[in-house]
Amino acid sequence: MFRHAFLSALLCLGLLPLPAAAAPPAVVLATTTSTQDTGLLDVLVPAFEKASGYTVKTIAVGTGAALAMGERGDADVLLVHAPGAEASYMAKGRGLSRALVMHNAFIVVGPPSDPARVKGSATAQDAFAAIARTGAPFVSRADDSGTNIKELALWKAAGVTPEGSWYVKTGSGMGDTLHVASQKAAYTLSDDGTYLSQRATLSLVPVVEDAKDLLNVYHVIVVKPIPGRVSDLAGGEAFASFVVSPQGQQIIRTFGRERFGRPLFTPDAGKGE
């Protein structure tokens, strides 16, 4: 009896994937938590699905993880923001094309009391050096995201090895990390879109913005399929074309204006790097 039931259970499990496999193939988009946490994808993805007829599976991870998914062929298209890491990804031959999509800015935020006296620093690099010098608490994403990669580059530029009890690693997305920083009265680096969209629930203020070392640039990369594995090259290319098309760029240009009073991203398609 046991053997019989066990076999039927296995059969049931085996049959499970069938209905899903019969559904039309979906484009897997690996992207960053900042595009999801701001809500941009909630507008951009449905517009693409409507315009193209494709279904998108959006997986929001850090840029590092998104690039790793592309490398393994686990995604069809990537929307990421770490130009250095993207360049080495392209150099490995795992991308068919890479196009500039949009930018916003990173922003250094911290407690209103500003214990490290960094408000008004000319560059983020200067602010980071001051934070390390005074030992004021700093919260790091520490998740290999685009923001985290940028943060580590800023520490390096400031000539600081960030370690010690003042340096807290969350290993979480941008929204969660902002809340940790808010609760700990600590500084952190954020993309300004996520900060702006969550400002109401945070006791953090911008301390460095509009600095020349705080540009946050997003690219779309079409993943090169790996022969013999499931992939949707046409869907990936369609998504990449859509985000740089006039319609996609218009969505990016207006996104956030109603809710936050100003757009969260600036469309850049076709501009020089």
Next chain:
Amino acid sequence: MVEIAALSVAVSAAGTALGAVLAIPGALWIAFGRSPFRRALLALFTVGLGLPPVAVGLAVAFALWRSGPLGFLDVLYTPGAMVLAQTIVVFPLIGTLAVVALRGIDPTLPAQLAGLGLRARDRYVLLAREVAPGLVAALLAGFGRAIAEVGAAQMSGGNIEGQTRVLTTATMLAVGRGEFGEAFGYVAVLLGIMAVASGVALALQARWA
């Protein structure tokens, strides 16, 4: 919200049902069988109680990634993948509790019923009634674990809007976005679903008691 709640219930119920199909025959074997390997299965159930859903989710995702051994099926980030993960999460719990329920009945009961001169079919119905309340409790516990866990649902489903977003992963996303009111809303719905499920289970138990 309705869509998210409905998917939560559907995926968790399917995972519980499949988990029960896997676990209850095993529990019957453990409770009434004679084979020395029964202990090994019981050990598997018990160890499985401590299996973190996120570990199950990782294993399922790893197997179903396009680069994984079952990638050709292309089922990762579908409700089917979530059901598979939740089945693995809940079957040890259902199995363990079913063994407890089955062992709880008087071992001499079958002989007593036979002694009363009842037909085989009637004896079977009486025995089933005896164990049903315990099995209902096992199913309710399995359903509760499935619908409340977030790790396996996130890793195997990917929290895709309109496709694989369930109450727990929606809650995590709402918190990440700082939408705490929305997050509490999802939690309240989750608790409401569990209250209804408990009510149904209690009613069934009362009927068979």
